[in-house]
Amino acid sequence: MYLMMLGYLEEGSFTSSTNIYKLVEKSVYLPLREEAKEFLLSICMFDCVTLEQAAFVWQKEDAGEILAEITGKNAFIEYDPKTKAYQIHNILNKF
Numbered sequence: 001m002y003l004m005m006l007g008y009l010e011e012g013s014f015t016s017s018t019n020i021y022k023l024v025e026k027s028v029y030l031p032l033r034e035e036a037k038e039f040l041l042s043i044c045m046f047d048c049v050t051l052e053q054a055a056f057v058w059q060k061e062d063a064g065e066i067l068a069e070i071t072g073k074n075a076f077i078e079y080d081p082k083t084k085a086y087q088i089h090n091i092l093n094k095f
Contacts, residue, residue, distance in 0.1 A: 020091060021091075021095050024092060027074075028095075031073070032069075032070065032073070035062075035066065036066050036070055039054075039058055039066045040070065042054075042058055043058070043088070044088065044092070046088060047087070047088060047093065048086060048087045048088060049088070050085045050086070051063065051067065051084075051086075054067060067079075067086055071086065075089070076092040077089065077092065
């Protein structure tokens with residue numbers, strides 16, 4: 001339902017699909033700018049990642065900015081202030 005709502009916000013109409021990964025691609029992945037997509041691919045091997053770990057893997061200065069961008073646009077990566085880590089949803093990891 002969440003993915004369908006994201007699609008509605010983007011397009012103004014509901015898209016029906018029986019394949020959740022197609023919905024993730026359309027509503028979460030494709031709207032990201034290319035650098036954010038590359039960043040996401042570099043950290044997707046983790047279930048959760050700290051900012052320091054993400055910056056180490058990414059090897060560029062803007063890891064924090066990209067994490068903020070991604071977490072601000074969807075609920076598939078969430079920041080946990082208790083552990084100070086970004087939790088990556090299993091559906092997004094499998095995508």
